[in-house]
Amino acid sequence: MFREIETKRVLIFGCGNVLLGDDGFGPAVIERLRQRRDLPIDAHAEDVGTSIRGILFDIALLDRRPEHIIVLDAADQPGRQPGEVYEISVDEIPERKIVDYSFHQFPTSNLLKEIQEQCGVRVTVVAAQTAAKLEEVGPGLSGPMRAAVELAAERVIGLVDS
Secondary structure (H helix, E strand, C coil): CHHHHHHCCEEEEEECCCCEHHHHHHHHHHHHHHHHCCCCCCEEEEEEECCHHHHHHHHHHCCCCCCEEEEEEEECCCCCCCCCEEEECHHHCCHHHCCCCCHHHCCCHHHHHHHHHCCCCEEEEEEEECCCCCCCCECCCCHHHHHHHHHHHHHHHHHHHC
16 A cells, blocks of 8 residues: 555545444444445555554654545544534644544544645545444444445545546
8 A cells, every 4th residue: 555655646545443332433434435436546455454544653753755645534523413424624623633644533634734834735534423322243234324434435536636
């Protein structure tokens, strides 16, 4: 994947743990994008699981960076409907999460902000509202999150083309 990081105009990262229900949203969108086969050649989609922090460090240190990074993840924000797909700007990521090092809880906001502000890379976070609290560990998205996968894939294609 390192070659793609240095050569692609747009990088799309699906974050989440597929063994934790709706948390597998990001990887599911990456899988859907690969099935569609309409991702432009200058974009690269990668399921990064829970390891985005190291990848962002690599990007921050590169001489040649992508123009745009799109991060896909499940989120739980009050007032949102289950399966609702929405964008979060890096400025909207809660400051209290800056010292937390798990992307699912938006910890890498400090890295994302640095990459956007100091490295000149556009950063977009596309999230989907989780449908329910995880009762037990296991794979599989809830119904609302399964529907959100296609909506998010469409939104990503639109972002790549913009």
